[in-house]
Amino acid sequence: MAQKVFFHVDLDAFFASVEIKDNPSLKGKPVIIAEEGPRCVVSTCSYEARAFKVHSAMPSVQARRLCPDGIFISPRHKRYSEVSRQVMAILSDYGVVNQVSIDEAWLDMSGTERLFGKPKDIALAMKKRVRDEIGITMSVGIASSPFIAKMASDYNKPDGLCLVSPSRNLMFIDAIGLENIQGIGKSSLKALNDRGFRTPSDVRQVPEDVLIRMFGSSMGSYLHKACNAVDPWDYTGEIKNHSISTETTFLNDVSDGQTLRQVLMGMSHELFNRSIEQSVMARTIGLKLRFSDFHTITVQSSSDGFVLNVDCIFENAVRLLSIKWSEGVPIRLIGLGLYQTYSGDSPIQDSLFSEAEHRKRKLDKAVHGLSVKGVKLRKASEL
DNA sequence: AACCGCTTTCGTG
DNA sequence: TTACGCACGAAAGCGGTT
Numbered sequence: 001m002a003q004k005v006f007f008h009v010d011l012d013a014f015f016a017s018v019e020i021k022d023n024p025s026l027k028g029k030p031v032i033i034a035e036e037g038p039r040c041v042v043s044t045c046s047y048e049a050r051a052f053k054v055h056s057a058m059p060s061v062q063a064r065r066l067c068p069d070g071i072f073i074s075p076r077h078k079r080y081s082e083v084s085r086q087v088m089a090i091l092s093d094y095g096v097v098n099q100v101s102i103d104e105a106w107l108d109m110s111g112t113e114r115l116f117g118k119p120k121d122i123a124l125a126m127k128k129r130v131r132d133e134i135g136i137t138m139s140v141g142i143a144s145s146p147f148i149a150k151m152a153s154d155y156n157k158p159d160g161l162c163l164v165s166p167s168r169n170l171m172f173i174d175a176i177g178l179e180n181i182q183g184i185g186k187s188s189l190k191a192l193n194d195r196g197f198r199t200p201s202d203v204r205q206v207p208e209d210v211l212i213r214m215f216g217s218s219m220g221s222y223l224h225k226a227c228n229a230v231d232p233w234d235y236t237g238e239i240k241n242h243s244i245s246t247e248t249t250f251l252n253d254v255s256d257g258q259t260l261r262q263v264l265m266g267m268s269h270e271l272f273n274r275s276i277e278q279s280v281m282a283r284t285i286g287l288k289l290r291f292s293d294f295h296t297i298t299v300q301s302s303s304d305g306f307v308l309n310v311d312c313i314f315e316n317a318v319r320l321l322s323i324k325w326s327e328g329v330p331i332r333l334i335g336l337g338l339y340q341t342y343s344g345d346s347p348i349q350d351s352l353f354s355e356a357e358h359r360k361r362k363l364d365k366a367v368h369g370l371s372v373k374g375v376k377l378r379k380a381s382e383l
Numbered sequence: 384a385a386c387c388g389c390t391t392t393c394g395t396g
Numbered sequence: 397t398t399a400c401g402c403a404c405g406a407a408a409g410c411g412g413t414t
Contacts, residue, residue, distance in 0.1 A: 041401050043396095056396080059399045101396055185394045218407060219393095241405070249401060284388085294400080298390060333401090 003166065005119050007107045008141040008149035009091060009126070011084075012158035014103035015044040017136040018083050019073050030070040034060045039249050043075050047158055083134065090129050094122055106146050123161050145231035148172065150182055169229035173200045181226050191215065203227035242342075244274050244282070247335025253292050255330040261318055267336040268314040275338055281306040282338035285313060287320035290333035299324050300339060307338060
């Protein structure tokens with residue numbers, strides 16, 4: 001069988017690049033996409049800002065301190081989606097685009113050489129078109145598996161192109177090191193280091209079953225494959241355990257029950273609306289609380305039937321809140337989610353729900369259809 | 384023993 | 397030494413049922 005070829009495409013500092021493209025006077029400057037103020041974090045920043053050690057997920061306050069002359073811009077998500085679509089449209093001229101986030105996609109380019117030319121030339125052509133027609137740069141990784149391609153796109157950022165030939169897969173894994181392998185985050189890296197593993201080669205010296213004993217069945221076998229440059233990702237599993245959730249961190253901690261319930265009411269509406277839009281029904285409702293000391297807890301409860309309407313979500317939310325919270329205790333973050341969702345509006349035929357409940361859901365759906373947004377709550381963070 | 388519900392932890396963008 | 401968002405999926409560990 002012919003050799004597989006995968007591209008992974010990653011738009012460089014995407015949000016910042018769009019802002020610079022829309023306002024070229026920002027070019028060459030440290031652009032930081034973030035809300036300013038406490039309890040806000042950096043979404044993305046230009047490479048000029050990264051020179052000041054600013055990076056995404058960093059508290060805005062810290063970014064300001066590291067880069068006092070940085071240009072802070074609030075994210076414009078609509079605009080980024082628009083540009084993202086334009087880029088993906090270009091990519092789709094070369095193959096089937098598998099978009100995985102607003103700024104990332106991979107393409108199975110196996111067997112397209114006769115049509116488009118050598119992978120490297122195709123990648124260069126894609127990059128040129130995106131630069132000329134959109135005005136931003138991107139990085140492309142090319143490899144025999146999506147797993148390696150993903151890490152290859154990271155290798156030369158920004159404006160990078162990295163092709164890993166299959167015979168060099170192991171060499172590539174060794175070159176990037178444990179800390180840059182997908183799926184190994186901060187805590188797994190520490191666990192590895194604590195047991196004396198500092199390089200992928202160290203991991204290769206140990207048989208899989210030993211890794212499984214040390215790191216658990218899932219992580220152990222993942223590490224074994226990854227360090228041997230074998231794609232550890234599972235593409236077969238259909239996606240289960242769908243969930244829909246929302247959470248908000250208050251500008252100032254909230255210790256008043258009336259306010260919390262008001263926020264939960266808004267969230268109940270939001271979750272219900274999203275569940276209708278996605279045509280899913282949930283069996284489990286979960287509440288998340290973060291206290292002022294950052295200690296975070298969750299509570300959830302499942303029902304025999306399904307979550308059918310806004311009231312049901314709200315009532316359960318309030319009930320869960322009363323289990324874990326007493327009036328007066330300051331709350332930093334509150335979140336609400338629907339879990340165990342099933343696709344389809346009525347996955348199980350009736351009998352499970354009463355006629356009345358069905359009518360209520362229908363009513364709620366109708367209300368949603370009319371898009372009664374007038375009652376939409378203020379954003380929690382403005383409270 | 385297999386499964387389920389609940390909670391926490393981890394990793395990703 | 398301050399600071400530390402949001403949304404999602406996966407997995408592990410625990411206790412309880414069938």
